Amino acid sequence: xxxxxxxxxxxxxxxxxxxxxxxxxxxxxxxxxxxxxxxxxxxxxxxxxxxxxxxxxxxxxxxxxxxxxxxxxxxxxxxxxxxxxxxxxxxxxxxxxxxxxxxxxxxxxxxx
Amino acid sequence: xxxxxxxxxxxxxxxxxxxxxxxxxxxxxxxxxxxxxxxxxxxxxxxxxxxxxxxxxxxxxxxxxxxxxxxxxxxxxxxxxxxxxxxxxxxxxxxxxxxxxxxxxxxxxxx
Numbered sequence: 001x002x003x004x005x006x007x008x009x010x011x012x013x014x015x016x017x018x019x020x021x022x023x024x025x026x027x028x029x030x031x032x033x034x035x036x037x038x039x040x041x042x043x044x045x046x047x048x049x050x051x052x053x054x055x056x057x058x059x060x061x062x063x064x065x066x067x068x069x070x071x072x073x074x075x076x077x078x079x080x081x082x083x084x085x086x087x088x089x090x091x092x093x094x095x096x097x098x099x100x101x102x103x104x105x106x107x108x109x110x111x112x
Numbered sequence: 113x114x115x116x117x118x119x120x121x122x123x124x125x126x127x128x129x130x131x132x133x134x135x136x137x138x139x140x141x142x143x144x145x146x147x148x149x150x151x152x153x154x155x156x157x158x159x160x161x162x163x164x165x166x167x168x169x170x171x172x173x174x175x176x177x178x179x180x181x182x183x184x185x186x187x188x189x190x191x192x193x194x195x196x197x198x199x200x201x202x203x204x205x206x207x208x209x210x211x212x213x214x215x216x217x218x219x220x221x222x223x
Binding site: 042102106 | 147152155156200216
């Protein structure tokens with residue numbers, strides 16, 4: 001595997017389910033990000049982890065819970081989501097001090 | 113807060129040049145980026161420019177920056193059908209790489 005990978009690529013869940021999105025970067029980076037991409041809206045930065053510590057939480061509802069167990073892996077735990085949370089969730093990684101973020105292909109989430 | 117604006121749609125014919133425009137509001141923007149997103153894929157970094165530059169060229173891509181007017185453009189020479197995608201402008205300051213994205217411009221290239 002190369003670059004940034006995300007699993008699953010598609011996810012359909014009910015409002016009472018609990019699921020997790022996974023991101024893995026194979027670039028040796030030390031910062032990771034979650035973004036939300038909704039139709040006709042700019043990408044929204046959700047969370048930033050630098051050196052495995054959360055450094056940004058962009059007023060995201062608590063039904064989204066990130067986890068960064070090491071510099072290569074990032075999770076987004078989901079519970080009791082709402083239909084308006086349906087979106088493409090993108091993970092990115094970068095090297096601290098360098099101004100390039102590399103994105104994964106995203107997980108298309110549909111909440112019924 | 114910071115704001116980045118782009119037109120939503122651009123249609124060109126194959127072989128023509130495409131110019132995608134972007135305006136931003138944050139005067140402390142240090143880096144300005146162009147990303148490309150193809151259907152079903154994540155964002156691919158095309159190029160970026162440091163705010164003390166006014167032009168950067170990379171093969172078919174030319175980025176122009178007018179810092180006074182806070183206007184950024186991406187010119188694609190000899191546009192191909194494979195260039196059809198959504199193009200996002202983004203900016204960041206010298207802080208922790210917090211990118212602020214525009215809504216994206218959908219480029220459609222017809223044969």
